Amino acid sequence: MGMVLNFIGVLSIIVFIGCILFIIYKLIRHGKQSLNLNYFLGIVICVLFFVISIEAGKFYPIENTVWQKIIQVTNTETERTFNEAEEVQKIMAGADLTELQAQTVINILKKCGFEKFYFVGRCEILDDEKIKGYSFEYENKKIYMTISDGNVSTIFSGNCYFYENREVKHTFLDWYINKNDEAELKELTKEALSKYAEITTFNISDWRVTKMIDGSKGYLVTSFNDNFSAHFSFAKSLDALIVNDKWYYPKITTILTNKY
Numbered sequence: 001m002g003m004v005l006n007f008i009g010v011l012s013i014i015v016f017i018g019c020i021l022f023i024i025y026k027l028i029r030h031g032k033q034s035l036n037l038n039y040f041l042g043i044v045i046c047v048l049f050f051v052i053s054i055e056a057g058k059f060y061p062i063e064n065t066v067w068q069k070i071i072q073v074t075n076t077e078t079e080r081t082f083n084e085a086e087e088v089q090k091i092m093a094g095a096d097l098t099e100l101q102a103q104t105v106i107n108i109l110k111k112c113g114f115e116k117f118y119f120v121g122r123c124e125i126l127d128d129e130k131i132k133g134y135s136f137e138y139e140n141k142k143i144y145m146t147i148s149d150g151n152v153s154t155i156f157s158g159n160c161y162f163y164e165n166r167e168v169k170h171t172f173l174d175w176y177i178n179k180n181d182e183a184e185l186k187e188l189t190k191e192a193l194s195k196y197a198e199i200t201t202f203n204i205s206d207w208r209v210t211k212m213i214d215g216s217k218g219y220l221v222t223s224f225n226d227n228f229s230a231h232f233s234f235a236k237s238l239d240a241l242i243v244n245d246k247w248y249y250p251k252i253t254t255i256l257t258n259k260y
Contacts, residue, residue, distance in 0.1 A: 082116035090119040095134055101150045108152050112162040113172030114138050138172075158210040175211055177219070182209045189221045189230045192241050196248040202226060 084106060091102040109117055117138045126133020126146055131153050136143040143162075146153040155163035160175045162168065177185075186207055193199040203225045210220050212231070218239060219232040228243040241249040 080116075080118065082118070087117070087119055094119055094121050095132070095147060097147075097150055105145070105147075105152055108155065108163055109136070109143075111168050112155060112170075114143070117143065139176075159215070160211065160213050170213055174213055177209055177211055181219075185209050185219050185221055185232060185236065188232065188236060188238070192230055192238050192249065193228065193243070196241055197228075197243045199226075199243065 088099060088102045088106060091097060091105050092099060095102070095105075097105070114136075117136045120135040120137055120142075123133035123135045123144060126144060131146040131148040134145045134147065136145065141157065143155065143157050145155045152163060154161060157175065160170055162170050162172075162175070186204060186209065189207070190202060190204075193202070203223065206225045207221060207223045210222075212218050212220050216231060216239075218234055219236070221230040221232070222228070226243075228241070230238065230242075231240040233239055238249055240247070
């Protein structure tokens with residue numbers, strides 16, 4: 001199916017270019033009075049075929065096909081470009097900081113290993129009497145920050161604290177999980193759920209994979225909808241599997257001493 005969609009996409013491009021060249025030829029040789037509605041309808045149909053083949057082809061991924069390359073180019077072109085000066089202005093406005101304080105926020109994030117990050121806004125759930133919470137985005141992942149009296153108090157994501165007590169605790173590389181590892185851990189979790197909990201229906205879209213750096217070190221795969229947590233060592237061997245508060249691996253009744 002993917003090959004058929006790919007062929008349609010290529011054919012639609014060829015026909016589309018042909019229609020454009022033909023219209024240019026008619027304009028040059030015979031003037032605009034020689035054109036009729038059929039030419040323009042042909043172009044519209046080619047464009048529609050092309051768009052449909054691209055969109056439908058996303059469900060049939062075939063590496064190195066023409067539409068795949070076009071999607072990659074389109075995604076690359078639409079990626080946001082990090083502009084430090086713009087982020088300083090956003091932080092100043094969103095966190096009510098001076099330019100110097102906002103620049104300090106930028107510098108601390110850089111010390112933690114983050115390069116292209118984007119200020120999202122307030123995160124009031126982190127607020128208390130003295131601090132205010134904010135969130136940033138880094139490679140489609142949320143990074144949280146608390147600020148007190150214009151100074152950064154903490155920077156964290158999940159259970160990983162990058163910055164605390166005015167010093168860098170961990171860097172981006174300590175915490176980051178690449179897409180290949182994330183996909184592999186999800187597959188290992190599916191296998192564990194099928195083997196130990198006899199669950200074969202999954203809602204993978206809400207599964208979250210995090211790296212545990214402090215306490216129980218390793219990887220943690222969790223899901224709100226499927227209500228489970230799977231803990232793997234850094235060697236990706238299963239350490240624990242809990243579903244609906246019941247332990248399936250290992251089969252014990254005690255709970256882990258370190259908080260997930």
